[in-house]
Amino acid sequence: MNKKILNNPEKVVEEMVEGMAMANPNRLKKVNGFNILIRSKKKQERVALISGGGSGHEPAHGGYVGPGMLDAALAGPVFTSPNPRSVLKAIKEVKTNEGVLLIIKNYSGDVMNFKMAAQKAQDEGIKCDYVIVNDDIAINNPEDRRGIAGTIFVHKIAGAAADAGYNLEETKEVANKAISNIKSKGVALAPCYSPGSGRPSFEIGENEMEVGLGIHGEPGVEVQELKSSREICKMITNNILEKMEYDKNSQFSLMINSLGATPLMELNVMAKDTLELLKNRGLTIYNCYVGNFMTSMEMKGASLTLFKLDEELKTLLNHPVDVSIKL
């Protein structure tokens, strides 16, 4: 269903960013002339954090700007990386003496543009570094793995570390530890639709699902017959655990993420199935998040993310935040 409530498809990102700032004036401010959201009250004497990418993943990324998480979020055109000039602008808006850490999802456009901006910032004497999130284990080669819903955990861990006074190097280090402990995979049942053309992002049969989806409307790495929640959760959980190092004392945080249009009814059935599967394998789930965290507009489907915790990561995960989605 390609119908949308919009005014002008060409201005949708700008209007959305303005709407987010207007709806949350105590928390968010739009940077004039840019589709960048920053905190209304600028952070001081702590590492500043920036994330972002193409639009269409809401509440990512602007919904995660606020105390305990991000300092700025870039909203590029739909499913298209923001340009280096915008990233540099965001860096300058939120920089502190402690430096700036960029949280980049592993897509060639994002990596290129964010790194270019980091380099320019460094050239201008701004302390700036970055981490690259690649939690999507649907892709075999780790270097090509995309950043998907697990990115939200990285926002949370790095945001808590920055708040707790970690310096830039330490914040980067703990973010990278989190990244290496976060694995995700998802399925899609129905595509999303471009706000401009109204075209579906892929074609799919009535009894099929895409397995190993990305979050840019692209199809998965393979097509399978649509299965039950229990079978889907088992397949994904097994896939993820195969790629993880863990033992019987390991503790995990679990995220069940809707790609946009999957009702909470189905996500909670998936939560039951996944939690039972993990319990039957003797694994301990520290906590569980169920909802819309990283979407592809109105795509139907869901991803599972497992995040292996240690004591430091647990402490940081418990750090309070004030952002649009409870985490």
Added chain:
Amino acid sequence: MNKKILNNPEKVVEEMVEGMAMANPNRLKKVNGFNILIRSKKKQERVALISGGGSGHEPAHGGYVGPGMLDAALAGPVFTSPNPRSVLKAIKEVKTNEGVLLIIKNYSGDVMNFKMAAQKAQDEGIKCDYVIVNDDIAINNPEDRRGIAGTIFVHKIAGAAADAGYNLEETKEVANKAISNIKSKGVALAPCYSPGSGRPSFEIGENEMEVGLGIHGEPGVEVQELKSSREICKMITNNILEKMEYDKNSQFSLMINSLGATPLMELNVMAKDTLELLKNRGLTIYNCYVGNFMTSMEMKGASLTLFKLDEELKTLLNHPVDVSIKL
């Protein structure tokens, strides 16, 4: 698109409720043998609050069980009222010496079953009363107006009042004051699908929208050509304000609620348009909530709710909560 991630359509509500409890063990507990969620830690010496209805409106109602809001939520079959026996069970599970207040949405089944349970509870010596939410101004006759997204504000106000030590009569009174100040109306662009039959809840043309929708998959009170966000928001806002008493000093809380599958991108465009419209009319918006608060599974569309505040309601609206959705 009628595809769903499920196991057994006949057990979907039970599995969902179990999943919610398993994913939130510190906050929620399922009552054995019933699709009822109660707080893990029972409230003492304060009025207890119960809401609920048919399933399919998630995060309503189980997502609102927790400190600052509800004590119990009933999950009936999809779009079907829970029976009086279940409501009575919920009352007995959470009752305190201060009594129990039921928050009922104005649908004949809910009203009949909840009132019957309240009467039985009273017969057994339990202090029990109720309020009826009817915020949907799409229906002209106030007695027939349905309870839709504005119900969440009633949970919040009554929950805060109970926490603050209001007695049963006072909690009922402030909940009724809130109800008389809350008006909503919505549009639907695409139907939802029954988990059992897979059938769409209504048929709609490619360039049409249903105006004045309910939240049970029913069509709206009229069909119109699909319009822009600005035109939709203007029409609804005007409709709502026509039914409200207010003056230039009035302050409002605004809720932009997705019916399930409407991306945050579109909701935030609607937020911008609505906030601008209200500002241009000289009205003051105290705060604004944008998200999935009261849904019809994967229905595409959105509702707007205006809640006129006074000092008491503002204080209660600011009361902290610990529930699944930030409010």
